[in-house]
Amino acid sequence: MIRKDAWLQPWRGLQRWLLPLHCLLCGARGERGMDLCTACAAELPRNRCCCARCALPLPVPAALCGECQRHAPPWDAAWAPFRYGWPLDRLESRFKFGRDLAAGRALATLWQREDMPLPKPGLLLPVPLHRARLRRRGYNQALELARPLARQLAVPLRHDVLLRSRGTAAQTELDAVARRRNVRGAFAVRHGIALPVHVAVLDDVMTTGATLAECARVLKRAGVQRVDVWALARAPSPRG
Ligand SMILES: [Zn+2]
Ligand SMILES: [Zn+2]
Secondary structure (H helix, E strand, O other): OOOOOHHHHHHHHHHHHHOOOEOOOOOOEOOOOOOOOHHHHHHOOEOOOEOOOOOOEOOOOOOOOHHHHHOOOOOOEEEOOEEOOOOHHHHHHHHHHOOOHHHHHHHHHHHHOOOOOOOOOOEEEEOOOOHHHHHHHOOOHHHHHHHHHHHHHOOOEOOOOEEEOOOOOOHHHOOHHHHHHHHOOOEEEOOOOOOOOEEEEEEEEEOOOHHHHHHHHHHHHOOOOEEEEEEEEEOOOOOO
C-alpha cells in the first residue's frame, strides 16, 4: 500500500537536515531521530507494574487488578507501555486536540521503541472515529499511532474492518457506567472480511476500557478467537 504522503518523505528528510529536531517539551535539541530530548523521553511514565489482563497501573506487583478478578473483561490481554500522566498527557492533548502531528510522531516513535510483551496478532485494527469527528479533526489519532507500529512489527493493518456505526458523545466527561452506555452498539465489523483467529485493537489512550471492550465484543461475535487491546497509555483510574 502506498501511503498518501509518500511523496513528502524526501522533503521531510531535507527539512530535518535544515531544521534540527527540537524537544517538544523543553525546546532542547531532539535526539535519536525524535522531537524529544533524552531527558524528557526518560520522564514519560512507563507502565511496568500493571494488571496482566487490563494494563491498569498497580502500586505493587499483582497478577490481576481487583476489577479483573471480579469480572473478566471481554478481551484476552492488554498492552499499554505508558501511563497517562505528565508529561505524556501534554504531548497527547497537543496531538489529539491541537493538530500537532509532530507530537503524534514522537508518541508513535516512543511506542515503536517498546518491546511487545504479547504474541503477534494476525491483524491490527485501530479504533475508528466517527465520520463527523474525523472530518473535524482531520485524522484519526489511533490510526496515526498504529501505522508506524504495524510497519515495524510487520503486522497487517486495516482501518476499514472495524466500523463506527454511530456517533457517540466524547467519553472525556463521562463516568465509567455512562461510558459503557455511550459506546454500546457504536461499532460493527465489515461483512465479508475473513478475519484471522487473533487480532489486536489499538487506541491512543485507555481510560475505563469501555471503547476497547465494545470493539472486542463485536470482534468476538464475528468469530475472532483472541482479541488483544493495545493502547499507548493507560489512565490510572479503575476499569468501569
Ligand atoms: Zn526535553
Ligand atoms: Zn485488570
